[in-house]
Amino acid sequence: MNIRILTGGIAALTALGISIGGALAAEGKKHSIKPVAGSPLEEVWSGYRFAKPTTNQMQDDDFENPGMTWYDIGEANWSKKDGEAGKSCAECHKTEDMKGVGARYPIVDPKLNKLMNVEERVNYCRKTYMEAKPWKYDSNDMLGTVIYVKAQSRGMPVNVKIDGPAATYFEKGKKFYYQRRGQMDMSCAQCHEKYYGKLIRMNTLSQGQSNGFPVYRLKWQKPGSLHRRFKGCNKQVRSTPFKTGSDEYMALELYLAWRGTGLGVETPAVRN
Amino acid sequence: MAIKPRVKVPKSAKVGDTIQIKTLISHKMETGLRKDKKTGKKIPRQIINMFVAKFNGKQVFQAKMYPSISANPYIAFFLKVPEAGELDFTWTDDSGKTWSAKKKLAVS
Structure with a gap:
């Protein structure tokens, strides 16, 4: 049977x-x-x-993929200035440079000697370079940004x-x-x-x-x-x-x- | 969440053609049946109850929505193109808040 x-x-x-x-x-x-x-x-x-x-x-x-609405949030966040330092993601990173990130992560950061996924990396950048408050993992801003970053590597x-x-x-x-x-x-x-x-x-x-x-x-x-x-x-x-x-x-x-x-x-x- | 609604309309079409129009809006569509786990009180209904599409000011499509529609409603419909013009989409939710989008349609 x-x-x-x-x-x-x-x-x-x-x-x-x-x-x-x-x-x-x-x-x-x-x-x-x-x-x-x-x-x-x-x-x-x-x-x-x-x-x-x-x-x-x-x-x-x-178009039909409802996750893409969060992609739009991420796209908007990418060039939005935030935090004490008044910087945005786009000032340091080009969107094209994010190609491959989604396929490569999580990685061990050699400087921090710590395993990092994309969420952790985004929050690290926010804390260190933008002097902004870190986002929670399942907040719309975080989800949007991570989707935006990882979607650049689609198909890889x-x-x-x-x-x-x-x-x-x-x-x-x-x-x-x-x-x-x-x-x-x-x-x-x-x-x-x-x-x-x-x-x-x-x-x-x-x-x-x-x-x-x-x-x-x-x-x-x-x-x-x-x-x-x-x-x-x-x-x-x-x-x-x-x-x-x-x-x-x-x-x-x-x-x-x-x-x-x-x-x-x-x-x-x-x-x- | 303040996100723009997404609308997909072909850039141009022939007069008399039937085209598909796709729309997607981000909304949590609270049914009014759920309870707040902490307080035990019902969470008030908060859904998009009306979607209207107008072409050159004339209504061409309307959808009334009720609580069984899932979050982030996706609506697609067909339109027979009478002339060149502008499509105007409006979503209204229970609090009276509206979202709108406009798209131009050229004829060739």
Whole structure:
């Protein structure tokens, strides 16, 4: 019985994959690729492959994609002067220079010797150079700016550094991923590595790839950061979530990005 | 959130053509059914209840909205082009606040 369900599920997914894959080949986007060496996955699938075609249609059309309204906020924020120093992002950075940031981050900053994601980087710039108040992770300003920055790298393959100073964070993230936690005693791997593609109640379990974040989630009716998603997952296994921007989540973000190495950046993706 | 509504209209069209017009506005569309978790009180309804599109001052499309419409409503409709002119879109929410956008349409 179990085997029948399994084959049925795989057949259905493969059929889905072929139909979507055919449409996307023309656009040159990659939603399923071979994993990086050392990955436990047989094939890396973007969340795009788990979403409904109607949801994907929303994502593919820049106009219809509701996440793009936040892109507009980010675009406005980019040249807006703020803080005591009266500077804007645009005074130091060209928008074109942001190309590749979304694929490269999180990185270990050599000067600060600290793992940083885009949100952290934005707040660091705000504090140090603009002398402005840091933004909260899920404020509209932060989401908009991060979407604006990461969207510049759309389609570029995710490629994070995990050697050198990042190695310790990588190990920490890996440990977090396989650590059972909460009342349900579940680890990330159980849903997103062992049983992806299967239903959990009415939702299809994805591989939990981070290439589309911040995503516009239909359930949230607004975009949300990756750390907000982590918190949601942690709550669902009935464990106490960590804080947004905590070292644990930062390390997990790095590990997750590595698992999705080669997937195109899809920010702002639309998910259910 | 003060964001401009997004409107997509083809720059030019032929007279008699049917064109698609897409609009998207950012609004939280509070249903009025949710409760504030801390105080237990109902959060008052705050939705966009009316969308009107005018072409050269004449109404060509209208949508009344009710609480089941999700946040950031996306509305698309078709228009048969009678002449060159200007499209004028207006959204009104429960507090009476309005957002508007204008787009020129040329005919070739």
